[in-house]
Amino acid sequence: MTERRxxxxxxxxxxxxxxxxxxxxxxxxHGVNGWVRNLEDGDVEAVIEGESDNVGxxxxxxxxxxxxxxxxxxxxxxxxxxxxxxxxxxxx
Numbered sequence: 001m002t003e004r005r006x007x008x009x010x011x012x013x014x015x016x017x018x019x020x021x022x023x024x025x026x027x028x029x030h031g032v033n034g035w036v037r038n039l040e041d042g043d044v045e046a047v048i049e050g051e052s053d054n055v056g057x058x059x060x061x062x063x064x065x066x067x068x069x070x071x072x073x074x075x076x077x078x079x080x081x082x083x084x085x086x087x088x089x090x091x092x
Contacts, residue, residue, distance in 0.1 A: 003081040005049040012072035033085030
């Protein structure tokens with residue numbers, strides 16, 4: 001099992017549309033850990049870590065988001081896995 005950690009930044013209409021909450025549920029379904037938060041510029045930022053295929057599934061979800069969202073861009077930066085997360089949290 002290969003571990004993967006990514007930093008994600010999502011832009012578009014992604015705040016006020018339950019993006020973070022739905023991402024938390026999606027991450028839980030796929031067994032990945034990390035966090036997600038809103039940024040002051042209207043983007044959403046997240047760090048996701050877990051089994052590589054499952055991280056990929058969450059990334060694919062990020063490209064579409066919840067029904068109310070409009071995703072314009074998703075930037076993904078791979079990072080070195082750290083294994084420091086035990087859950088997927090919504091940060092303020």
